[in-house]
Amino acid sequence: MNHMILAIAIALLFGIGTFLILRKDMIRIAIGITILSHATNLLIVSSGAFSGDKVPVITHENTGNSAGFIFTDDLANGILAPIVSKGTEAIYVDPLVQALTLTAIVISLATTAFLLILCYRVYQEHGTTDVSEIRRLKG
Structure with missing residues (x-):
């Protein structure tokens, strides 16, 4: 509606x-x-x-890795945060x-x-x- x-x-x-x-x-x-x-x-x-x-926006509540998110950059491996792992739905x-x-x-x-x-x-x-x-x- x-x-x-x-x-x-x-x-x-x-x-x-x-x-x-x-x-x-x-x-x-x-x-x-x-x-x-x-x-x-x-x-x-x-x-x-x-x-x-x-x-x-990345806050202190969602900085943990328990939800399958990666919030740190790892340029040596080509990872730019935030990355969602497979099987995790980000809305x-x-x-x-x-x-x-x-x-x-x-x-x-x-x-x-x-x-x-x-x-x-x-x-x-x-x-x-x-x-x-x-x-x-x-x-």
Whole structure:
């Protein structure tokens, strides 16, 4: 049930973002692009969130070798930790999607700041943020 609610929320965010991008006001277009980037971040996180239950961080509780895990590097034998021995099932959340989302959030912040500054400069120059009005003023 939670997967369905998340999927509906992501679809609504994509729909709202697309609706705002198709408007004539530049501020609404910038807000729509921001909402689309948040929807994309949610989609990326949701794609990796349901593949496991545990956090992929080595703590003091799981440093023992009783569960079949190897948590020490042995470069002479070509072992890079953590290694799961055969017969042991590891259900960890993929940390790659978290890293990609953090990178996307930073890029989204910079893009949103640039778009808002651009809208402000257009308003200073033309006195409006309406795209059709700016086209008419341009000639």
